Amino acid sequence: MPPLSPKSATHHQAAVAQAECAVFRARLEPAGRNFDAPANLPLLQAAERAGLMLLASSCRNGTCRSCICRLASGQVTYLIEWPGLSAEEKQAGFILPCVACAASDVVIGPPF
Numbered sequence: 001m002p003p004l005s006p007k008s009a010t011h012h013q014a015a016v017a018q019a020e021c022a023v024f025r026a027r028l029e030p031a032g033r034n035f036d037a038p039a040n041l042p043l044l045q046a047a048e049r050a051g052l053m054l055l056a057s058s059c060r061n062g063t064c065r066s067c068i069c070r071l072a073s074g075q076v077t078y079l080i081e082w083p084g085l086s087a088e089e090k091q092a093g094f095i096l097p098c099v100a101c102a103a104s105d106v107v108i109g110p111p112f
């Protein structure tokens with residue numbers, strides 16, 4: 001196989017990255033709406049991409065906490081090292097979907 005040109009290599013790397021990105025199933029309660037949640041896209045944006053404009057948001061960078069939700073099931077990873085949640089809140093299942101990406105199928109809901 002001949003070496004890829006720089007442009008082809010870029011397209012190839014993007015295609016490989018996209019092919020390797022898992023897409024999980026997310027469920028938003030209490031609305032009971034399902035949407036695709038790619039592992040590299042914050043849950044807030046994934047929901048909006050699916051037309052679900054049901055989550056509050058403001059800063060979209062993990063600091064204002066207006067999007068806070070509870071993770072009823074599943075796992076998430078964060079785009080930033082330490083989102084605006086205490087260790088206790090994280091332990092209790094609170095997440096910030098503007099910077100949290102699905103790492104499995106997830107169910108999220110209101111923080112109460």
Ligand code: FES
Binds near residue numbers: 060067
């Ligand atoms: S929108 Fe500000 S923390 Fe999520």
